[in-house]
Amino acid sequence: MAQDEFDPILQTQALINEYFQLAALVILYYDYILTLKDEIERYWSSRTKLNLGFALFVLNRYLSILGNIPILLLSFWTWPGSNRLQVCVGMSQYQEYLIAAVHLVVDFIAIVRTYAIYSSSRRILGILIAAGAALLGYGVHAIVGHQQTPYTLSDLPAVGCLLPTTPDLSPS
Secondary structure: OOHHHOOHHHHHHHHHHHHHHHHHHHHHHHHHHHHHHHHHHHHOOOOOOOOHHHHHHHHHHHHHHHHOHHHHHHHHOOOOOOOHHHHHHHHHHHHHHHHHHHHHHHHHHHHHHHHHHOOOOHHHHHHHHHHHHHHHHHHHHHHHOOOOOOOOHHHOOOOOOOOOOOHHHOOO
């Protein structure tokens, strides 16, 4: 199917999906702008100590903010040239790894906070580490262990990089 022959219903659905993704990112960046002044006062002053808490804060805050910029750009921009499919597949994999990295940071923060709430109970820490290890194993398996879907250029929408979950759902 040629680039200008895409099914208009699928194009509309892809565009709606991209706009929902854009809305989520607008909320993320709006929240960042609202809290930037407090962040500068509390975390970037000369008296701030570089410790695990500060490192987790920076990772949690900036991994999402900076990591989503390439995804946002490729959602509404079409990569020129014959390697568009490879760029889109690579971006899809990048997004999976970004989600996994953000989850690791958030899960680690949740474990540390829960451990502190339960008065540094080693039993609770053991349960949390076991649950975290199980989830980490499942996540690694889900990302690395799945078969790569054999996409073709006709699977891509006219604009952006939204790939179908399976080739059966492609517009051709």
